[in-house]
Amino acid sequence: MLSAExxxxxxxxLTKYPADQRQAAVMSALRIVQTERGWLSQECxxxxxxxxxxxxxxxxxxxxxxxxxxxxPVGKYKITVCTNISCMLRDSDAIVDHLQAxxxxxFNEVSADGKFCLKEGECMGACSGAPLMTVNNHTMYEFxxxxxxxxxxxxxx
Amino acid sequence: MATKEMKARVTKTKAPxxxxxxxxxxLCLRTLTEKNPASLATYEQLGGYTQLKRLVTEKVKAVDIIxxxxxxxxxxxxxxxxxxxxxxxxxxxxxxxxxxxxCNSDEGEPGTFxxxxxxxxxxxxxxxxxxxxAYTLGARVGYNYIHGEIWQDYEIFEAALQEARAAGYIGENxxxxxxxxxxxxxxxxxxxxxxxxxxxxxxxxxKKGQPRFKPPFPASYGVFGKPTNVNNxxxxxxxxxxxxxxxxxxxxxxxxxxxxxxxxSVSGHVEKxxxxxxxxxxTFKELLDMADGVWKGRKLKAVIxxxxxxxxxxxxxxxxxxxxxxxxxxxxxxxxxGSMIVMDETTCMVKTLKRLSYFFxxxxxxxxxxxxxGTGWVYRIINRITEGNGKMEDxxxxxxxxxxxxxxxxxALGDAAATPVLSFIKHFRLEFEYYIQHGKSxxxxx
Numbered sequence: 001m002l003s004a005e006x007x008x009x010x011x012x013x014l015t016k017y018p019a020d021q022r023q024a025a026v027m028s029a030l031r032i033v034q035t036e037r038g039w040l041s042q043e044c045x046x047x048x049x050x051x052x053x054x055x056x057x058x059x060x061x062x063x064x065x066x067x068x069x070x071x072x073p074v075g076k077y078k079i080t081v082c083t084n085i086s087c088m089l090r091d092s093d094a095i096v097d098h099l100q101a102x103x104x105x106x107f108n109e110v111s112a113d114g115k116f117c118l119k120e121g122e123c124m125g126a127c128s129g130a131p132l133m134t135v136n137n138h139t140m141y142e143f144x145x146x147x148x149x150x151x152x153x154x155x156x157x
Numbered sequence: 158m159a160t161k162e163m164k165a166r167v168t169k170t171k172a173p174x175x176x177x178x179x180x181x182x183x184l185c186l187r188t189l190t191e192k193n194p195a196s197l198a199t200y201e202q203l204g205g206y207t208q209l210k211r212l213v214t215e216k217v218k219a220v221d222i223i224x225x226x227x228x229x230x231x232x233x234x235x236x237x238x239x240x241x242x243x244x245x246x247x248x249x250x251x252x253x254x255x256x257x258x259x260c261n262s263d264e265g266e267p268g269t270f271x272x273x274x275x276x277x278x279x280x281x282x283x284x285x286x287x288x289x290x291a292y293t294l295g296a297r298v299g300y301n302y303i304h305g306e307i308w309q310d311y312e313i314f315e316a317a318l319q320e321a322r323a324a325g326y327i328g329e330n331x332x333x334x335x336x337x338x339x340x341x342x343x344x345x346x347x348x349x350x351x352x353x354x355x356x357x358x359x360x361x362x363x364k365k366g367q368p369r370f371k372p373p374f375p376a377s378y379g380v381f382g383k384p385t386n387v388n389n390x391x392x393x394x395x396x397x398x399x400x401x402x403x404x405x406x407x408x409x410x411x412x413x414x415x416x417x418x419x420x421x422s423v424s425g426h427v428e429k430x431x432x433x434x435x436x437x438x439x440t441f442k443e444l445l446d447m448a449d450g451v452w453k454g455r456k457l458k459a460v461i462x463x464x465x466x467x468x469x470x471x472x473x474x475x476x477x478x479x480x481x482x483x484x485x486x487x488x489x490x491x492x493x494x495g496s497m498i499v500m501d502e503t504t505c506m507v508k509t510l511k512r513l514s515y516f517f518x519x520x521x522x523x524x525x526x527x528x529x530x531g532t533g534w535v536y537r538i539i540n541r542i543t544e545g546n547g548k549m550e551d552x553x554x555x556x557x558x559x560x561x562x563x564x565x566x567x568x569a570l571g572d573a574a575a576t577p578v579l580s581f582i583k584h585f586r587l588e589f590e591y592y593i594q595h596g597k598s599x600x601x602x603x
Contacts (some may be wrong), residue, residue: 016341018381021363023364024361024362026363027344027363028343028344047516058363058364061362061365062365065366066307066345066347067348068305068347083496084512085425085461085465085509085513086268086425086430086498089424089426089504089509105335108273118242120266122516122519122520123265123266123267124265124273124307125264125265125307126273126487127267127268127270127424127430127496127498128422128424128430128431129430130424134308136306137306139308148177
């Protein structure tokens with residue numbers, strides 16, 4: 001069941017589109033439900049599809065196409081490090097190595113305590129702050145150094 | 158749903174220090190000189206929204222506005238460089254139903270981050286530009302599609318829209334006239350391909366972002382099958398200035414064939430990466446100086462001047478180039494989105510190309526076989542070279558595969574994927590040969 005809070009947010013997104021184009025809100029709806037529940041189970045996707053009165057497969061297509069949707073559990077904090085060219089030139093490899101050593105995980109793995117998941121990201125459009133990463137998709141941390149990464153990890157309780 | 162927190166964010170966004178703005182000509186980022194650049198009050202204080210009000214209340218004719226945009230020489234700032242005024246003239250004037258406007262803020266081309274600064278430092282100028290375009294083209298509804306990864310900037314823009322709505326700059330019957338326009342922010346969620354305008358339109362409709370065949374072009378069949386005008390963020394943000402000062406004044410800021418100012422995103426091996434808004438025709442050297450030069454006192458090796466879909470240039474090629482459409486094309490590359498990726502002498506071009514190839518492989522939408530399969534081939538071949546298993550004939554194979562992607566796909570991602578391969582091998586062939594012969598990099602020995 002979608003929570004009342006999710007429904008309220010989805011309804012706000014629906015105001016952006018014509019009444020007969022409910023499917024247009026699927027990008028937001030999946031984002032809203034994922035933010036609330038941590039990841040998108042098959043059940044979440046079905047619920048979103050039903051609410052928007054669209055075929056389940058069409059919602060599934062969207063959820064699998066865009067890489068910020070997570071179709072598997074990603075722990076409490078999903079850390080996505082950009083390793084594309086501008087970040088690579090400013091040594092994102094060192095940041096990845098540091099995170100992997102510190103969290104004891106490789107890419108696409110969840111730490112033993114279920115707290116962190118590490119992902120490799122593509123260009124996030126903020127290359128002046130390279131190297132950089134996002135936490136749970138919506139908070140970006142720029143100008144990373146191993147030291148600043150430690151501080152950020154400490155702040156994630 | 159602009160929360161208090163979001164509103165606070167608009168007023169809290171701080172501008173960079175003034176000294177950083179030296180040598181720049183701020184049009185799209187004109188609020189950067191002020192304390193709270195993103196706020197409505199700041200924009201109004203600088204004369205913001207006066208052009209929208211003037212055009213709408215004086216009922217200035219669409220054809221006159223489009224003429225100014227044509228005269229300005231403004232060319233699409235998303236990378237294609239198509240003349241904006243001409244694009245506007247493609248929109249059908251009479252249409253029985255809703256026409257749409259779309260702003261493309263889905264910048265995901267590696268090294269591109271200029272639109273982000275417009276969204277977070279001067280969102281109201283973008284809103285005014287979009288509203289003027291809506292008035293001109295008769296579009297009732299507009300969407301700004303924002304790259305999902307810059308979520309905090311999406312929220313700033315949403316809050317700015319709320320401010321503009323509350324102040325009567327967008328909404329119903331503006332300034333007591335019968336002109337109405339609704340503008341909304343929508344977001345991507347991690348797909349480079351959605352920067353392609355028809356993939357973006359599919360995404361707005363709630364579908365996976367796979368480009369459409371053209372024709373029909375968006376001007377006749379766009380969002381929800383209705384006539385739609387799609388422009389880049391920086392293009393829209395240039396509009397209010399053009400109408401305030403006239404198209405001619407904008408054109409004169411630049412050089413022939415490249416009117417106005419341009420935001421250059423400078424990243425990679427420079428001391429001070431960032432966006433620099435300068436007049437078209439500014440020299441590469443000046444721009445590099447603004448970024449405080451190549452970092453750590455090292456020598457310049459190569460530059461990708463407009464994002465990876467533009468050919469890489471050696472230091473010699475770019476050193477005396479001017480940064481404008483003709484200047485860069487004469488020098489052997491192109492302006493693209495003005496995304497300048499700077500590489501110093503320690504950069505291994507083979508490894509750099511490997512990362513770029515992985516990006517295109519990862520982001521190919523899978524619709525066209527040459528791109529879906531070809532990008533995978535290219536990545537795997539470069540990967541085997543870096544693993545020490547390369548063969549000398551791989552270089553011809555890479556060129557062959559890339560040439561067979563280029564021009565054989567629905568959208569330009571295929572061409573974009575081929576460009577770095579062809580240009581890296583062309584200009585740095587020795588490095589590739591060395592890697593194949595020795596199983597290690599000529600540059601870092603690893």
